Amino acid sequence: MANDRRHIHLCLAKMSDNGAEQKYIQEAFRTNWVAPLGPNVDGFEKDLERYLGNDVHVAALSSCTAAIHLALLLVGVKPGDEVLCQSFSFCASSNPVTYCGAKPIFIDSEAETWNMSPELLEEAIKSRLSRKPKAIVVVDLYGMPARWDDLTAISRKYEIPIIEDAANALGSTYKGRPCGTFGDIATLSFNGNKIITTSGGGALICHDEATKKRAVFLATQAKEPYLHYEHEAIGFNYRMSNISAGIGRGQMTVLDKHIAHHKHVHELYSSLLDNPGIFRVSTNPSSDFNSNFWLTTILFKHPLDTEAFCLQLDKAGIEARPLWKPMHLQPVYKNAPAFTNGVSENLYNTGICLPSGPWVTDEDVRFIVDTVLR
Numbered sequence: 001m002a003n004d005r006r007h008i009h010l011c012l013a014k015m016s017d018n019g020a021e022q023k024y025i026q027e028a029f030r031t032n033w034v035a036p037l038g039p040n041v042d043g044f045e046k047d048l049e050r051y052l053g054n055d056v057h058v059a060a061l062s063s064c065t066a067a068i069h070l071a072l073l074l075v076g077v078k079p080g081d082e083v084l085c086q087s088f089s090f091c092a093s094s095n096p097v098t099y100c101g102a103k104p105i106f107i108d109s110e111a112e113t114w115n116m117s118p119e120l121l122e123e124a125i126k127s128r129l130s131r132k133p134k135a136i137v138v139v140d141l142y143g144m145p146a147r148w149d150d151l152t153a154i155s156r157k158y159e160i161p162i163i164e165d166a167a168n169a170l171g172s173t174y175k176g177r178p179c180g181t182f183g184d185i186a187t188l189s190f191n192g193n194k195i196i197t198t199s200g201g202g203a204l205i206c207h208d209e210a211t212k213k214r215a216v217f218l219a220t221q222a223k224e225p226y227l228h229y230e231h232e233a234i235g236f237n238y239r240m241s242n243i244s245a246g247i248g249r250g251q252m253t254v255l256d257k258h259i260a261h262h263k264h265v266h267e268l269y270s271s272l273l274d275n276p277g278i279f280r281v282s283t284n285p286s287s288d289f290n291s292n293f294w295l296t297t298i299l300f301k302h303p304l305d306t307e308a309f310c311l312q313l314d315k316a317g318i319e320a321r322p323l324w325k326p327m328h329l330q331p332v333y334k335n336a337p338a339f340t341n342g343v344s345e346n347l348y349n350t351g352i353c354l355p356s357g358p359w360v361t362d363e364d365v366r367f368i369v370d371t372v373l374r
Contacts, residue, residue: 324347
């Protein structure tokens with residue numbers, strides 16, 4: 001059957017139908033702005049600031065991982081410090097902690113959003129009051145907003161800044177407020193499998209111009225304002241190119257369309273996979289949460305070999321993947337402290353992600369559902 005169909009990808013980038021990306025790229029070539037920085041970088045940052053509102057300031061960078069690294073530096077993380085990290089996530093949420101010479105402490109999830117458990121977060125902080133952690137890294141996983149009221153209250157109570165990893169969550173909202181605006185600093189991803197793409201890239205979001213200027217300074221090799229090259233701090237080559245930003249500007253014209261499609265695909269999965277005796281489709285816990293449903297995820301009632309299941313789907317021409325293996329189970333972090341409750345381990349053992357991107361059609365969803373059921 002798979003031989004008669006195209007391979008259905010998990011989330012494949014799709015350019016706008018009106019060629020907006022080409023317009024900005026061609027303008028960059030016409031004016032020879034092909035090197036890093038340029039009008040498209042400035043324009044893309046302004047587009048994101050308008051979209052997110054809340055008086056944010058945006059710096060376009062080479063990746064979301066770079067943005068998290070800079071965010072940690074901006075809140076003062078230094079070698080030997082401890083940083084509280086969401087365990088149920090991609091490694092890019094926690095690896096930058098080690099770039100800083102700091103130590104991650106992993107916090108398990110709560111069962112409804114799958115994001116950081118406020119209860120375990122506070123337990124972890126109380127256990128380390130003699131040497132307070134320097135930051136908290138919270139993820140809006142698979143596009144689902146975290147429990148921001150509870151998490152920000154804990155952050156303020158103990159005066160520990162939050163870095164919001166909103167890599168998956170552009171267009172998601174919590175109580176009407178956009179993800180990417182809750183953390184003291186936040187990050188976005190424009191990797192090729194996200195809601196919109198710049199082919200590769202990310203952004204850092206902050207709440208004041210001074211923080212953005214410091215981020216841009218560090219992202220451009222920390223060059224002091226002299227004609228010769230003067231450096232008083234270690235910097236990085238983390239800025240987005242003008243060509244990539246041109247793709248991003250074009251993608252902003254179809255962002256709302258892409259989000260609507262992801263939500264439509266999720267609704268179709270939910271209606272066709274309505275079988276609580278076997279599995280359930282993840283959804284918004286309440287009206288406070290408005291996920292972009294970057295990926296539709298399903299949980300089986302009982303544990304199974306999710307990797308083998310996804311390989312079977314691949315043979316049918318369907319790209320699927322298991323839910324994240326928690327960071328506290330990863331060999332590279334075997335010695336890291338972890339505050340766990342079993343939630344993320346259960347999710348890893350019972351859940352998979354299904355194709356949800358802008359190329360996925362209603363016919364594809366029905367074929368995927370039939371294959372999953374079979």
